[in-house]
Amino acid sequence: MSNTLAVPLPSLNLIGDQHLAAAQGGELENINPATGQRLNMIPRSTSEDVDLAVSTARRTFDSGSWSRISPRTRRTVMLKWVELMERDREVLAQLETTDAGKPIANTRSADIPLSIDAVRYYAEAVDKITGEVGPSGPDRFSYAVHDPLGVVGIIVPWNFPLLMAMWKIAPAIAMGNSVVVKPSELTSLSILHVANLALEAGVPPGVINIVTGLGEEAGAAISRHMDVDMIAFTGSGGVGRQLMRDSGDSNLKRVALELGGKSPNIVLEDCEDLEAAARGAAWGIFYNQGQVCTAGSRLLVQRSIHREFVEKLLEVAAQIHPGDPMKSKTELGSVISEQHLSRILGHVQQALTDGAELLLGGERALESSGGFYMQPTVFDQVDPQWALARKEVFGPVLAIIPFDSEDDALAIANGTEYGLASGVWTGSISKAHRFARELRAGLVWVNGWDACDITMPFGGFGQSGFGRDRSLHALYKYADLKSVSFSFDA
Ligand code: NAD
Numbered sequence: 506m507s508n509t510l511a512v513p514l515p516s517l518n519l520i521g522d523q524h525l526a527a528a529q530g531g532e533l534e535n536i537n538p539a540t541g542q543r544l545n546m547i548p549r550s551t552s553e554d555v556d557l558a559v560s561t562a563r564r565t566f567d568s569g570s571w572s573r574i575s576p577r578t579r580r581t582v583m584l585k586w587v588e589l590m591e592r593d594r595e596v597l598a599q600l601e602t603t604d605a606g607k608p609i610a611n612t613r614s615a616d617i618p619l620s621i622d623a624v625r626y627y628a629e630a631v632d633k634i635t636g637e638v639g640p641s642g643p644d645r646f647s648y649a650v651h652d653p654l655g656v657v658g659i660i661v662p663w664n665f666p667l668l669m670a671m672w673k674i675a676p677a678i679a680m681g682n683s684v685v686v687k688p689s690e691l692t693s694l695s696i697l698h699v700a701n702l703a704l705e706a707g708v709p710p711g712v713i714n715i716v717t718g719l720g721e722e723a724g725a726a727i728s729r730h731m732d733v734d735m736i737a738f739t740g741s742g743g744v745g746r747q748l749m750r751d752s753g754d755s756n757l758k759r760v761a762l763e764l765g766g767k768s769p770n771i772v773l774e775d776c777e778d779l780e781a782a783a784r785g786a787a788w789g790i791f792y793n794q795g796q797v798c799t800a801g802s803r804l805l806v807q808r809s810i811h812r813e814f815v816e817k818l819l820e821v822a823a824q825i826h827p828g829d830p831m832k833s834k835t836e837l838g839s840v841i842s843e844q845h846l847s848r849i850l851g852h853v854q855q856a857l858t859d860g861a862e863l864l865l866g867g868e869r870a871l872e873s874s875g876g877f878y879m880q881p882t883v884f885d886q887v888d889p890q891w892a893l894a895r896k897e898v899f900g901p902v903l904a905i906i907p908f909d910s911e912d913d914a915l916a917i918a919n920g921t922e923y924g925l926a927s928g929v930w931t932g933s934i935s936k937a938h939r940f941a942r943e944l945r946a947g948l949v950w951v952n953g954w955d956a957c958d959i960t961m962p963f964g965g966f967g968q969s970g971f972g973r974d975r976s977l978h979a980l981y982k983y984a985d986l987k988s989v990s991f992s993f994d995a
Contacts, residue, residue, distance in 0.1 A: 547717045549717075554716050566655050610835065725751065790903040819864060865883040
């Protein structure tokens with residue numbers, strides 16, 4: 506397995522313009538999941554580091570050096586940041602692949618360009634946001650404006666380390682906020698590099714601060730902090746619940762949560778292109794080794810086409826093999842950690858015990874590499890009540906659920922606690938509209954899967970969370986609405 510990187514690995518927190526080790530000297534080993542080998546050490550930050558980052562962010566915010574400059578100036582600086590990210594595209598792709606085990610083909614074509622796109626989108630949007638004038642009557646003049654919140658804590662996971670962070674950092678700072686970001690302890694490198702580029706672009710020190718470390722230490726210190734105004738979080742439901750408790754126990758900071766999913770991908774018998782649907786279904790679950798919150802992990806297939814469709818799906822899936830993520834032809838990399846691989850294998854074992862029919866995979870792969878690889882895995886005849894149809898696996902494991910009628914499909918699709926993504930494959934416009942209306946999910950894809958579009962809101966219904974990333978809606982999440990009224994004699 507090749508993993509020699511030509512770029513230096515960022516190994517220190519960024520607070521203001523200072524590159525700092527953890528105040529108490531703690532460090533965490535950062536592992537390359539493709540080889541199981543240590544990449545570098547990163548700071549194991551504690552509340553001391555978080556306090557420094559928050560007070561730095563607050564001071565910068567209060568100084569007005571970013572929060573009160575004109576939106577057009579913020580736009581210009583952010584567009585310079587975009588240029589520098591473009592310059593370092595390849596460096597970033599290599600950092601992300603090495604840190605997260607993702608195929609380099611994906612980090613080059615998706616993670617990095619989509620992250621840059623997020624900064625460009627919010628940079629270009631920020632001088633187009635206006636307030637409103639109220640219809641108050643003849644003796645008053647009223648208007649409402651969007652005020653930045655202040656200090657935003659951003660806590661993100663490891664599956665799209667840079668992209669999840671940029672979907673939050675870009676709109677938060679575009680609105681004038683300062684941020685304190687805690688990446689996942691498993692994937693801190695790309696965001697540290699990009700935060701340094703922000704300084705180089707002219708974003709004032711203290712607007713973007715990055716503190717690495719463990720969730721229960723650095724993360725909890727942010728979520729319980731009395732001077733953080735908001736937490737924007739992407740991650741698991743369990744941690745999301747904890748963040749809401751932390752908010753209630755501290756300063757009632759705002760909380761926005763992007764959580765997990767168990768997304769249904771529905772193939773109706775009138776689907777006009779079963780090959781395209783089979784490719785969509787396979788990549789809907791195997792992309793990024795299945796570690797995607799919107800993975801189409803439940804494939805609902807109408808019984809009349811079940812046999813034919815499953816054959817087509819298996820033809821696609823059988824061509825997908827795990828391999829060294831640094832090789833440009835690799836389509837399936839390693840999962841994030843040994844511990845996560847064991848969790849995935851535990852789900853496979855449970856599905857077998859419950860009686861699901863294993864059609865493909867089910868085992869660890871490439872063990873001699875030292876990395877954490879999993880075969881693409883397909884289970885058929887999964888009962889909607891079994892764990893495999895209800896719990897998020899977050900790995901390359903597909904549960905096929907046959908159904909008879911459209912009503913059955915909708916009941917199964919809507920029958921979990923989640924509501925993040927969903928999809929329907931059909932040749933009928935009216936059926937597509939019916940499903941789009943009745944699916945309880947923040948995202949509905951018709952005849953496709955995962956149309957990743959910065960202009961459209963992204964987020965969940967139900968226990969998949971609340972608040973939206975992407976689109977102009979995300980900008981407003983990072984602002985308070987202030988009403989101003991002038992009284993005078995009419
Ligand atoms: P996780 O919830 O374990 O960790 C996410 C982040 O929270 C990490 O930075 C972690 O260190 C931090 N954290 C953990 N405990 C904390 C605590 N007590 N206080 C503060 N911070 C804490 O999730 P993960 O394993 O990194 O990522 C996988 C999960 O993320 C899956 O459930 C997946 O569905 C979800 N996810 C959701 C979306 C979305 O947009 N809806 C996108 C990607 C991933």
